[in-house]
Amino acid sequence: MKLPSRRILAVISIAALVASACSSSTATPSSAASAGAAGTCTKQAGATDIEAVSWWTTGGESSGFNAIINKFNCDNPTYFVSNSAIAGGAGSVAQAALQNRVLAGTPPDTFQVHMGHELLDTYVTPGYMDNLDDLYTANGWTTQFPKGVLDIVSAKDSSGATHYYSVPLDIHRANVLWFNKTVFSSNNMTAPKTWAEFLTDAATLKGKGITPLAVGDNGIWASGMLLEDVLLAQLGADKFDGLWTGTTDWASADVTTALTTFQQVLTFVNTDHSALTWDQAADYLIPASAGAQPKAAMTIMGDWAAGEFDNKKFADYGYAAAPGTDGVYQALADSFGLPKAAKQKTGVKLFLTLLGSAAGQDIFNPYKGSIPANTQAGNPPADQKQYSTYQKWAMGQWKTDTIVPSMEHGAAAAPKWKGEIETAVTAFVATPDVPTLQTALAAACKDVTVCK
Amino acid sequence: MRISRDRVSSLLVIAPSVLAVAVFVYGLIAWTGYISTVKWDTLRPDYTGVGIANYQAIFAQNRFLMDIRNTVVFTIFFIAASLTIGLTLANLIDRQIRSEGLFRNIFVFPMAVSFIVTGVVWKWILSPGQAASAGTPATPEGLNQLFGLDPASNRWLTDAHVVYIGPDNPVYGILHDIGLGFITSPNIGIPIALLSIVLAAVWQMSGFVMVLYLAGLRAIPEELKEAARVDGCTEWKIFRHIVFPLLTPITLSAMIILGHISLKIYDLTVAMSGSGPGFATDTPALFMWQTAFRDDSFGRGAAVAIIMLLLVAGIVVPYLVWNRRQEVEA
Numbered sequence: 001m002k003l004p005s006r007r008i009l010a011v012i013s014i015a016a017l018v019a020s021a022c023s024s025s026t027a028t029p030s031s032a033a034s035a036g037a038a039g040t041c042t043k044q045a046g047a048t049d050i051e052a053v054s055w056w057t058t059g060g061e062s063s064g065f066n067a068i069i070n071k072f073n074c075d076n077p078t079y080f081v082s083n084s085a086i087a088g089g090a091g092s093v094a095q096a097a098l099q100n101r102v103l104a105g106t107p108p109d110t111f112q113v114h115m116g117h118e119l120l121d122t123y124v125t126p127g128y129m130d131n132l133d134d135l136y137t138a139n140g141w142t143t144q145f146p147k148g149v150l151d152i153v154s155a156k157d158s159s160g161a162t163h164y165y166s167v168p169l170d171i172h173r174a175n176v177l178w179f180n181k182t183v184f185s186s187n188n189m190t191a192p193k194t195w196a197e198f199l200t201d202a203a204t205l206k207g208k209g210i211t212p213l214a215v216g217d218n219g220i221w222a223s224g225m226l227l228e229d230v231l232l233a234q235l236g237a238d239k240f241d242g243l244w245t246g247t248t249d250w251a252s253a254d255v256t257t258a259l260t261t262f263q264q265v266l267t268f269v270n271t272d273h274s275a276l277t278w279d280q281a282a283d284y285l286i287p288a289s290a291g292a293q294p295k296a297a298m299t300i301m302g303d304w305a306a307g308e309f310d311n312k313k314f315a316d317y318g319y320a321a322a323p324g325t326d327g328v329y330q331a332l333a334d335s336f337g338l339p340k341a342a343k344q345k346t347g348v349k350l351f352l353t354l355l356g357s358a359a360g361q362d363i364f365n366p367y368k369g370s371i372p373a374n375t376q377a378g379n380p381p382a383d384q385k386q387y388s389t390y391q392k393w394a395m396g397q398w399k400t401d402t403i404v405p406s407m408e409h410g411a412a413a414a415p416k417w418k419g420e421i422e423t424a425v426t427a428f429v430a431t432p433d434v435p436t437l438q439t440a441l442a443a444a445c446k447d448v449t450v451c452k
Numbered sequence: 453m454r455i456s457r458d459r460v461s462s463l464l465v466i467a468p469s470v471l472a473v474a475v476f477v478y479g480l481i482a483w484t485g486y487i488s489t490v491k492w493d494t495l496r497p498d499y500t501g502v503g504i505a506n507y508q509a510i511f512a513q514n515r516f517l518m519d520i521r522n523t524v525v526f527t528i529f530f531i532a533a534s535l536t537i538g539l540t541l542a543n544l545i546d547r548q549i550r551s552e553g554l555f556r557n558i559f560v561f562p563m564a565v566s567f568i569v570t571g572v573v574w575k576w577i578l579s580p581g582q583a584a585s586a587g588t589p590a591t592p593e594g595l596n597q598l599f600g601l602d603p604a605s606n607r608w609l610t611d612a613h614v615v616y617i618g619p620d621n622p623v624y625g626i627l628h629d630i631g632l633g634f635i636t637s638p639n640i641g642i643p644i645a646l647l648s649i650v651l652a653a654v655w656q657m658s659g660f661v662m663v664l665y666l667a668g669l670r671a672i673p674e675e676l677k678e679a680a681r682v683d684g685c686t687e688w689k690i691f692r693h694i695v696f697p698l699l700t701p702i703t704l705s706a707m708i709i710l711g712h713i714s715l716k717i718y719d720l721t722v723a724m725s726g727s728g729p730g731f732a733t734d735t736p737a738l739f740m741w742q743t744a745f746r747d748d749s750f751g752r753g754a755a756v757a758i759i760m761l762l763l764v765a766g767i768v769v770p771y772l773v774w775n776r777r778q779e780v781e782a
Contacts, residue, residue, distance in 0.1 A: 126494050218726055270582055271580070271583040272580050272581060416748060418747075419742060423515050429612075431612070
């Protein structure tokens with residue numbers, strides 16, 4: 001035999017090593033130093049460290065967070081806040097790492113979490129967080145934040161008293177319809193006001209050979225948001241809220257109507273939706289070359305889509321509230337709280353005071369593309385980054401609209417509930433059957449013991 | 453019985469690893485088993501015993517039943533295709549051809565790539581692109597673009613169809629009549645999107661199988677084949693009756709290695725399609741991760757983990773027993 005078998009054995013053993021190494025993937029936390037821009041305040045001798053964990057690692061969001069941290073470090077030389085960022089899809093990676101630390105009793109001094117049930121059910125109910133009532137009273141936040149937000153960040157204790165648990169730093173809107181303005185004007189269309197109008201417009205667009213609605217539901221949550229918008233339009237703000245508190249019946253005829261609409265809407269989406277992420281779907285509104293027809297006319301997505309369009313240098317987009325939801329602001333927010341086991345509570349409270357203040361929010365939000373939760377904010381100093389046209393429009397709406405929480409983004413429902421709803425929606429998108437979906441949604445509500 | 457000094461020192465040397473394995477492997481398996489029987493469904497541990505309620509809850513979820521289906525289908529297709537391609541490649545290379553090493557390396561190379569990278573690249577390749585609609589031509593991507601296929605009928609990763617014995621099938625009625633109606637559920641079928649994942653996995657692993665077979669082929673004494681040739685056997689008969697039987701141990705080892713990879717597959721599906729359309733590419737591992745670390749249902753997550761362990765054990769334990777017997781015989 002020509003080839004020594006020893007050599008082959010060596011290849012096999014190396015191959016086996018590679019195979020076993022392939023199956024592990026770990027997230028490496030990277031401690032991002034604050035932006036190296038001019039005026040960065042460095043740590044003073046003897047300053048106390050405060051560790052803030054976020055999942056903001058890139059782009060405008062990390063610039064904004066580093067800017068606000070730098071502001072704090074300059075104003076408070078006795079403390080030094082560092083941003084320990086953990087990269088990964090909308091915080092799913094950061095959350096797993098955080099939960100380990102909270103369970104182990106060594107949480108960071110403050111950390112990013114979606115306001116609402118993602119915070120309340122995961123961390124507050126099991127008793128891992130301190131309430132922030134004194135901060136809310138001392139800073140007048142109970143009047144500066146809209147009532148809708150106060151409802152979402154607070155929880156009642158066993159005696160029925162309300163406590164506040166986190167400081168929302170930004171507000172994103174989930175129920176926004178984005179459209180290609182040229183496509184709409186050449187078809188003499190305006191943004192549809194109701195889902196019935198949407199379906200008529202969609203049929204027209206489909207007849208012209210353009211996909212009416214771009215959806216990228218890899219990971220399913222984009223379709224979940226679509227379902228929320230349809231429910232919100234059908235039920236109105238109060239009864240939509242009731243879905244999450246157990247006062248609106250998931251088995252009711254109203255919900256059936258909404259689910260039927262949802263089924264009709266899904267017939268107008270791009271065929272490759274399950275292969276795309278939300279940003280790839282948003283890109284379908286951008287024509288390949290100037291004057292060409294884009295792949296799709298509309299998409300329904302949170303207002304981070306504006307950032308996607310701006311990054312791609314696409315200006316020909318219009319926006320409106322999702323059909324049937326004008327006057328309702330479906331909100332989600334990144335917020336920061338105070339863990340019971342935090343080591344530097346005084347310092348953290350100082351930092352949280354800046355995060356909730358109008359001045360602090362005006363530093364962060366122009367970078368992030370979101371709007372300030374604090375209604376006093378909205379006028380950044382002239383030497384700082386300013387708000388965009390979309391942000392100014394959204395701020396106007398924020399002050400007048402009814403605020404409802406977003407299920408997909410952790411504000412309305414506990415993570416477990418959200419998981420069960422997503423399971424039902426995934427099955428529905430593949431094989432649409434309204435009674436099956438409605439039964440599953442009603443069962444999910446019972447399983448998390450919100451519904452009786 | 454007197455224990456020799458040699459034996460004492462060997463026990464001492466082996467003790468640390470025995471202890472580590474006992475604690476970090478078997479101890480944690482036992483702990484997971486215990487967690488699967490408690491309520492623990494928020495971040496704070498809750499050790500109220502609930503018996504087998506977690507297992508009942510999991511098996512009541514259609515998603516988990518689909519995951520089991522996906523695992524079985526994936527395992528069968530993945531092993532069958534990898535073995536066939538691996539054996540074919542090994543036979544082609546085992547012809548004393550020139551620059552054999554180069555070809556060998558080319559075929560093995562995909563294995564050096566991590567499943568995440570494989571997944572991302574194959575996701576691009578297998579994205580179908582937009583189907584044509586009235587007046588607008590299709591915009592195919594990836595394979596569809598390369599081969600000029602129609603995205604409407606070649607949906608690859610986005611195909612939500614499951615091939616199963618439906619009411620239209622002639623045997624549907626017969627199966628129901630003889631009491632085998634349960635076979636006609638979509639949960640006993642082949643999800644089309646999953647085959648795209650199989651394609652990527654086979655690309656990555658068939659080179660590895662080739663190397664295994666190549667080693668096996670090289671170990672077969674040339675004299676056996678010569679003797680058969682003298683007796684007038686054709687090359688096919690030599691392969692069928694001499695080479696192939698002698699490769700049985702290799703085939704078995706390859707099946708075990710591929711089998712445990714396929715039962716635990718996670719990174720490849722996460723990178724390519726996640727749960728996929730209608731959970732067509734969902735796996736128990738992904739379900740376990742989401743149940744435990746996204747939904748905070750640690751009890752149920754542990755139950756899924758235990759079921760996965762039993763599945764893998766069902767493959768590996770018989771192999772170990774068989775291996776042990778071979779060694780005793782030899």
